[in-house]
Amino acid sequence: MNAKRTDENWDPLAPSSRDIDIARTIPDTPQTRAPSYRLAFDDSEFLCREELRPVRLQLELLKPELLLNERGIRSTVVMFGGARIPAPGEAAWAAHNDEQKRNLEAISSFYDEARKFAQICSRHSRTTHYREFVIVTGGGPGVMEAGNRGAGDVGAPSIGLNIVLRHEQKPNGYVTPELCFNFHYFAIRKMHFLMRAKAIAVFPGGYGTLDELFESLTLIQTGRMERIPLLLFGADFWSKVVNLSELERQGTVSPGDSQLITLVDTAEDAWGAIRDFYRLEDGGGEA
Numbered sequence: 001m002n003a004k005r006t007d008e009n010w011d012p013l014a015p016s017s018r019d020i021d022i023a024r025t026i027p028d029t030p031q032t033r034a035p036s037y038r039l040a041f042d043d044s045e046f047l048c049r050e051e052l053r054p055v056r057l058q059l060e061l062l063k064p065e066l067l068l069n070e071r072g073i074r075s076t077v078v079m080f081g082g083a084r085i086p087a088p089g090e091a092a093w094a095a096h097n098d099e100q101k102r103n104l105e106a107i108s109s110f111y112d113e114a115r116k117f118a119q120i121c122s123r124h125s126r127t128t129h130y131r132e133f134v135i136v137t138g139g140g141p142g143v144m145e146a147g148n149r150g151a152g153d154v155g156a157p158s159i160g161l162n163i164v165l166r167h168e169q170k171p172n173g174y175v176t177p178e179l180c181f182n183f184h185y186f187a188i189r190k191m192h193f194l195m196r197a198k199a200i201a202v203f204p205g206g207y208g209t210l211d212e213l214f215e216s217l218t219l220i221q222t223g224r225m226e227r228i229p230l231l232l233f234g235a236d237f238w239s240k241v242v243n244l245s246e247l248e249r250q251g252t253v254s255p256g257d258s259q260l261i262t263l264v265d266t267a268e269d270a271w272g273a274i275r276d277f278y279r280l281e282d283g284g285g286e287a
Contacts, residue, residue, distance in 0.1 A: 016039075016041060019039060020039060020042045023038075023039055023042070056184070056185075057185060057188060060183060060184060060185055060188045061188050061191065061192075063181070064161075064181045064192050065192075065195075067178070067179070067181075068159070068179070068196070071157075071178070071179065072129075072130075072131050073130070073131060073134050073159075073179075073196065074131045074132055074196065075131075075132045075133060075134070075196050075197070075198040076133070076134050076135070076136040076159065076196045076197055076198065077118075077121045077133050077134070077135055077136070077197075077198065077199045077200075077201065077274070078136050078137075078193050078194070078197045078199070078200045078201065078216075079114060079117070079118065079135060079136070079137045079143065079144065079147035079201050079203070080137075080138070080143075080193075080200065080201070080202045080203065080205065080209050080212045080213065081110070081114060081142065081143025081144065081146075081147075081201075081202065081203030081204060081205045081209055081233075082142050082143055082203065082204055082205030082206055082209055083138075083140045083141045083142040083143070083144060083205075083208075084104060084141075084142055084206070085104060085107060085108060085110055085111055085142040085143055085203070085204065085205075086104060086105065086108050086111065086142070087108065087111045087112075087145075087146070088108045088109060088111060088112055089108075090108070092104035092105050092108075107204050107234070107237065110143065110146075110203050110204055110233060110234060111142070111143065111145075111146045112146070113203075113233060113265075113266060113267050114143045114146035114147050114150065114201075114203055114233070114267075115146040115147070115149055115150035115153070116150060116267040117147075117150065117201060117233075117267035117270055117271065118135045118146065118147045118148070118149070118150025118151045118153075118158070119150040119151070119153050119154050119267075120267055120268070120271045121133050121135055121151075121199075121271065121274075122134075122135055122150065122151040122153075122154045122156035122158070123154055123156075124271075124280065125156055126154070126155075126156060130156060130157055132198070133198060133199075133274075134151075134156075134157060134158065134159060135147050135148065135150070135151040135156070135158040135159065136158065136159035136160075136161065136193065136196075136197075137158070137159070137160055137161070137175075138160070138161055138162065138163070138208075139159075139160025139161055139162040139171040139172060139175050139180060139181075140160075140162065140169065140171070140172060141172055142205075143203040143204075143205065144160070144172060145172040145174060148160060148172055148174035148175045148176075149172075149174040151174070152174045157176040157178075157179055158174070158175060158176055158179065159175070159176070159179040159180075159181075160172070160175030160176075160179065160180045160181065161181050161183060161189050161192055161193060162180065162181065162182045162183065163182070163183045163184070163186065163189055164182065164183070164184055190212065190215055193212065194216060194219065194225060197216075197228060198228055198229075198274075198278070199228055199229040199230075199231065199274045199277075200216050200228065200229070200230050200231065201231045201233060201270055202230070202231065202232050202233065203233045203234065204233070204234050204237045204238075210241075210242075213232075216230060217230065217260060217261070220260055221253070221254075221257055221260060227260070228277070229262060229273050229274050229277045230260060230261050230262065231261075231262050231263075231264050231270045231273060231274075232261055232262070232263050232264070233264055233265065233270065234265065235263040235264075235265060238263065244257065244258035244261065245258055
């Protein structure tokens with residue numbers, strides 16, 4: 001091999017990708033067919049062994065991190081919310097009875113509000129060449145789709161962090177393809193939601209949304225994460241689902257902990273809270 005220095009990443013050693021190609025063209029013999037002969041990093045069966053879980057965790061943390069760094073994305077606005085919330089005028093596909101159908105359709109306005117919020121954030125992101133305040137969602141339907149769709153409405157990129165589930169799961173069609181990731185580990189996925197977060201907007205949702213909300217809130221409350229705007233869309237919904245004031249009254253959280261959350265009802269109110277927190281010029285504009 002005649003290696004020549006071509007750039008700052010010059011490496012005289014043979015690339016692993018080349019050896020994968022070579023290994024796939026070797027003569028077919030009992031020895032080369034043996035699982036033990038496969039290159040370790042090209043052996044999916046080996047990589048899925050129980051003992052390799054620490055390696056898989058590392059890979060799942062590292063892959064999105066490298067690609068987001070290469071894209072120059074420094075900060076994000078995280079959008080959590082229910083996959084079951086339909087766009088206004090669409091059927092509540094996840095409803096199991098008439099009451100659920102009515103309830104889901106009644107909160108379908110949050111789809112439009114999420115879309116509008118993503119538009120406003122993405123307009124500001126454009127002033128940073130899409131390096132700051134980039135929209136990130138779970139990449140699925142409902143509120144997640146609205147977030148990615150809103151970014152796309154104004155020509156902005158957006159991130160989708162999908163996860164493999166037992167039922168059919170696929171990314172919505174509005175995620176920027178190069179920024180669409182798939183996860184096995186919920187814990188690593190949640191780390192990626194928060195590692196660049198400058199704001200978290202939480203819309204009505206179910207267990208997954210509550211899990212994401214309370215993990216974020218716990219990290220902020222315990223000082224393991226810097227305080228950032230944590231916005232709950234829908235005061236009426238959240239006042240029925242979560243009673244943080246009662247936790248304070250009971251003494252199970254500290255006085256003032258409920259103030260870590262800001263209740264908002266509109267995209268403009270949410271952007272105003274972010275703008276005031278960071279003392280931003282109003283680059284978001286009207287939706």
